[in-house]
Amino acid sequence: MTEKKSIAVLPGDGIGPEVVHAALEAIDKLRLPLDLRFGDIGWECWREEGDPVPERTWKLLEETDACLLGAITSKPLREAEAELAEPLRGTGRRFVSPVVQLRQRLGLYANVRPVSDLENGAFDFAVIRENTEGLYAGLDFHGLDDALWNAVRHHPNAAASGPEATSVTLRLQTRFGMDRLLRFGFEYARAHGHRLLTLVDKPNVLRNSSNFLRERLELMAAEYPEIETEVLNVDAVALWMVRRPERFDVLVAENMFGDILSDLGAGVMGGLGLAPSGNIGDHGSYFEPVHGSAPGMAGQGRANPMAMLLTIGQLLDHLGMPLPAGQLRDAVRTVVRARNTVTYDLGGSATTAQAAAAVADELRPADSPQETTK
Numbered sequence: 001m002t003e004k005k006s007i008a009v010l011p012g013d014g015i016g017p018e019v020v021h022a023a024l025e026a027i028d029k030l031r032l033p034l035d036l037r038f039g040d041i042g043w044e045c046w047r048e049e050g051d052p053v054p055e056r057t058w059k060l061l062e063e064t065d066a067c068l069l070g071a072i073t074s075k076p077l078r079e080a081e082a083e084l085a086e087p088l089r090g091t092g093r094r095f096v097s098p099v100v101q102l103r104q105r106l107g108l109y110a111n112v113r114p115v116s117d118l119e120n121g122a123f124d125f126a127v128i129r130e131n132t133e134g135l136y137a138g139l140d141f142h143g144l145d146d147a148l149w150n151a152v153r154h155h156p157n158a159a160a161s162g163p164e165a166t167s168v169t170l171r172l173q174t175r176f177g178m179d180r181l182l183r184f185g186f187e188y189a190r191a192h193g194h195r196l197l198t199l200v201d202k203p204n205v206l207r208n209s210s211n212f213l214r215e216r217l218e219l220m221a222a223e224y225p226e227i228e229t230e231v232l233n234v235d236a237v238a239l240w241m242v243r244r245p246e247r248f249d250v251l252v253a254e255n256m257f258g259d260i261l262s263d264l265g266a267g268v269m270g271g272l273g274l275a276p277s278g279n280i281g282d283h284g285s286y287f288e289p290v291h292g293s294a295p296g297m298a299g300q301g302r303a304n305p306m307a308m309l310l311t312i313g314q315l316l317d318h319l320g321m322p323l324p325a326g327q328l329r330d331a332v333r334t335v336v337r338a339r340n341t342v343t344y345d346l347g348g349s350a351t352t353a354q355a356a357a358a359v360a361d362e363l364r365p366a367d368s369p370q371e372t373t374k
Contacts, residue, residue, distance in 0.1 A: 129258025
């Protein structure tokens, strides 16, 4: 089918190990050319080692073609310090989200969230969110120096509060960051047969930065004449995603707007238990279900494995295995439509393992007669 690919599997914590184990058992039936190499990440690594992403995990990521991530718990500063092993407390260790570390160190600038109607096939689009800039770039300040104060001091609320009692967050948008995101969006649209790319922003309010983004879009669009483009306000898109999701193909947005819309997309699909995602850069990638670690549910066998199964399908597409990826999505769709063996969040009573096993029952090995004679 294709050359063997190596995958770093990082189950994480909370419900992460459960959904990873169940999903991998299900796709094992496909007999794919995958070398799965397991590694450590997450809250237990932080508690025991003072680092949620140990160096051995970075080495594993360097040696593999892609990464499959389960789920990771994050907690506020005080709670994180309190849960460190006693010898590590007070040593200046700082918890930094493993997700943020992966995105920054691996240069994963595009967060891809497919949104599809698993019930009736009425819509199938993707939200592509910029991962490194925008309002999440980390340029967040409280108590302003002279430069920042001079930029905001004429606002009446700032004048009434003074620099020590004023906060400012900067929305960073660079030509470099915008161009690579837009090109990724166009290439994604072309690769998936989409004909419309929607740039989502707030041009009627954020006039200068939005106009700069629009100019970059117009310049790049000339290289993709077969793809229509439009620029829409984020609030209008949020409404239309709920009322008319079928009108969209590829949505491209800056970090915060993309974050909000991608979770809305999960709701449009039917919940976080169905929502996959991929984080992709020029030289690395990792794939994870959108749902969090839900530590309160860990060990109960109630977590929905469908998001992880769809995430693996997205990973297989990325690795150049579209046929098994499509088969896996079809199997998930069949089980979700039937509603006989689904978890509580979809109205059923199946366990994590039972729901994944139902998907496995719909799969055929890639080299089986059933597959090759379709």
